[in-house]
Amino acid sequence: MRSNIRRLVAILLAGFLLVGLTAGYWQVIRAPELLSRADNPRLVIAEQRVQRGRILDRNGAVLAYSRVNDDGTTERVYPYPEMVHVTGFYSLRYGVSNIEATYDDVLRGLSGRPALPALIDNLLHRPQIGFDVMLTIDAELQAVADAALGDRKGAIIVLDPRTGAIMALVSHPVYDPNRLDEIWETLRDAPDTPLLNRATQGLYPPGEELEELGAVGELEEIGELRELEGIGELGELKGMVTPLQMALVTAAVTNGGQVPDVHLVQAVQDSSGHWHEPVRVAPRAVLSPSTADRLRATMILNGEELSGMTIAGKTGTAQVSEEGQLPHAWFVGFAPAEAPQVVIVVLVENGGDGGRVAAPVAREILEHIFGINNP
């Protein structure tokens, strides 16, 4: 009988061994795969506790931050909701977009943190704290541009042609990223497509007057704004350009044909609080110097005087195919004409005449930039 009992002992102990090995299989070997399953409720909870970094403008104004509730969950707050086309949104349900998406790793503190402290923080269930991202955007200028465009649909881009830094990027209509979960359904089906970033994704005919500039923008791969999404799909429609492409061609015109590395992010912070500038790409030639100079001269000729400063520029009125719709109004320019510091593009969708509609918007913005008071 004893040998029988010994055999039973062996069988049961083998059973315990099997249970131990299987526990190891699920808890260690298969764990990473299981935990990333979309139906793992822990993902949402972990996500709710991440204290994302802030998004700042070039002067340190807070464009987005995470508020920590009493229960340890966090909420994303956008003090400048009208800048949603720059910051993007962050939503548990609908994901992330724009800067919130492209700098997700930095904002949630995944990159820029040494492995060991990260492991210890995780082990001790310390809240995951993200790092700040500073943009090249000037919130004050952005507000002026925003107001200048008013209720009209359209886009404005202001950038520094010497560096490629975008100082203002407006797309109308906007929506409130603070209320995204409530308004998403309406946004998605709205006929005026507020989710579309018109400055970087909106495709418009350049119009007769701007055809030559537009052609460069359309044909050449003239640098891309990696920080915002959807750039790769541009240029599919023949003869269509985005306001951003127009701004880049204009920047090339002022630079002897060289297009600068366009960017929105000035610096990102690391765990020790130091700021790092992202790696930049060297300027690339998209126009021959002679073409650039010729176009530049034309734009200066078309420009106007503003309190002793010459604004170079060109207006455009692009007819649209839809019956009974006003043409799109363009203004493309730079200032000061002799030593350009600013490139500006204004597009008013179905606004009418470029000179009468788009140019005054640009003038208002430039007046603000160069500190010129209205009479």
Next chain:
Amino acid sequence: MSNVKHETRSVKRETRNTQHATRNVTGLTLLALAILFTGTGFVSLSLVERGYVAWGTLWPAIVLGGASLAAWAVLRRWLPAGDPLLLPIAALLCGLGLVLIARLAPNFLGRQVLWVVLGLGAMLAVALLPPAPYNLRWLQRYRYTWLTLGLLLLSLTLLFGVNPSGYGARLWLGLSRLYFQPSELLKVVMVVFLASYLAEKRELLAVGGTRIGRWRLPPLPHLGPLLLMWGFSVVLLGWQRDLGAALLFFGTFLAMLYAATGREVYIWVGMGLFLVSAIVGYQLFDHVRLRVDAWWNPWPEASGRAFQIVQSLLAFAAGGVLGQGLGQGYPIFIPVVHSDFAFAAIGEELGLLGTLAVVILFAILVYRGFRAALAVRDTFAALLATGLSTMLGLQALVIMGGTLKIVPLTGVTLPFVSYGGSSLLISFVMLGLLLRISAISEEAGHAQ
């Protein structure tokens, strides 16, 4: 001459007493560790939930500590030869269970503590009564009485069974607000009956019988209990929807039959019968089909019929090696985590180290039970210890394996750990019997 003999005997007795004293001190140390572990568990829960140590929340650890130390003192006085490891292991598992219940289902904590104390009392009762000389004649002799009582109680559940939660299998008998599960009592009764029956008939079952090809079938009249048990399991399976209990009964029965006779044919025939009834059950009953399907491939129905098992595996995965820490994981996502899925909660909060610790504790417990079976000379006691150890071991394996997707999930508790009064009480009764058997073998071994 007789003087020398007398002296030798007294020297022997002294050595034995010293040995027992050492073993009891070891037992006390281990018990102290188990109580310390439980106390630490409650302290860390309090720290996680409140941010400071609320001494008032530590009372379950104190009650467990006091009751198990008292039990240890009683055993040291009246059953010094009992296995010193059994009580500390059970206390540690109970303490872990109390911490988990405090964390996952605090409403049930008071009741579970009460059941632990009652369980320790029941353990002492069966371990010590009637007093020395230690034997189990009272159990062996009245086997048909025990069996009849057990079956009677079970048949009462068929007629008057309730489920305290208001739905699910009606396996309980209710008396005002206290509920008891007769199938739990029947586990012990059945093992006692079989041990007694097989101790008497094993010679008959081990030899002779009709020959079929390579195998010899045992004499048919003695196959009666086998068929009875099989029929009984089917009844449990079909009428009461208690898959887990059916599996335990049948597995333990086969193990005891094999231990008594050494004939593998019983195991093969028994497993064949079980397979047949499993297939029939799969075809006939939705609840069987559901569990088997959810076990075989849970992933397509992760949010539907296989929700529990998938959430269980996710909890294990979330634990990793070190675990999230007590009170810091989310095992609460698994439905009925405090009873059926206690092991998964351990996996998430205490990690692989925690699950392995529990597996090892059960392995040691079962091993010590079998050790008593191997050491004791009385056949009945040996078979009883074999049956009880198998029952405890199988139950732990079935539920741990269920939460780990090794076998289909069945609603049995993790002995000593899960919430559930009847199960806890009966586990302690089984522990008490094992204690007594280990003491018998120890005494006999030294008397030689």
